[in-house]
Amino acid sequence: MASAKYSNQSRYTVAVDCIVFGYDGQNLKILLVKRALTPLKGKWSLMGGFIAKNESADEAASRILADLTGLKDIYQEQFYTFTKPDRDTQERTISIAYFSLIDIKKYKESISTAYQAQWFSIKDYPELIFDHGEMVKMAQKRLQYKATSHAILFELLPDKFTIPLLQSLFEDVYETNFDKGNFSRKMLSTGLLQKQKDKDKTGSKKGAYFYKLDKKNYQQNLHKFLKLVPNPNNFI
Incomplete structure (x- = not known):
């Protein structure tokens, strides 16, 4: 015998919204789309959608990101649930927010054009619908905090990169400047980087050595990331 539904309870729509961070070698960016639904059709929005009856929030986020980027198994993290009764002017909608990290240059051609998707600098992006602006700011804070103790920012970089x-990526994420010598010394002291034999000579004749993330010793050295960012509690 089927169980009865909960009586005298309101029914709400549940959605997921995805803040997609990318890095193009110069600026931290977010991926925005033109909203396809009314109200506010044609306005800039985060990529999102409703959770289907047969899927979890994580599965919905993965599906939506795959539709937008053509990618699977990219880094994504659920960070907050937005529940204000009037956050969506159409009807009561609860939104579970995620942030994702991708290397723009590596996946540039994979981004779907069906949603009129466009990259914007985290420092200069258009006004967003509903509370999506609040979502972006909260996701940025979460990214800053998480990166103090986890090597997630490497998800934004190519396989080989220079110091x-x-x-440059750390400075853009934390909106600050680091001393060149001090940053290099601290980063190398983590034991997370493997020096390569070749150099990037696009910036100068001398060039800069390429490095790769040492995934073998990744877990045991993660705690050393705490030394890289001053006052990490500011980013909680």
């Missing part, structure tokens, strides 16, 4: 490129 100057890594420093």
Whole structure:
């Protein structure tokens, strides 16, 4: 015998919204799309959608990201649930928010054009619908905090990278400047980087050595990332 539904309870729509962070070698960016539904059709929005009856929130987020980027198994993390009764002007909608990290240059051709998707600098992006602006700011704070103790920022980089490129990424994520010598010394002291034989000579004749993330010793050295960012509690 089938169990009865909960009586006298309201029914809400549940959605997921995805903040997709990317790095192009110069700027931290977010991926936005033109909203296809009314109200606010044609306005800039995060990529999102409703959770189907037969899927979890994680599965819905993965599906939506795959539709947008053509990619599977990319880094994604659920970070907050937005529940204000009036957050969506159409009807009561609860949104479970995720952030994802991809290397823009590596996956540039995979981004779907069906949603009029476009990359914007995290420092300069258009006004977003509903509470999506709040979602972006909260996701940025979560990214800053998580990166103090986990090597997730490497998800934004190519397989081989230079120390100057890594420093540029950290500076953009944390909106600050790091001393060149001090940053290099601290980063190398983590034991997470494997020096390569070849160099990137696009910036100068001398060039800068390429490095790779040492995935073998990844877990045991993660705690050393805490030394890279001053006052990590500011990013909680």
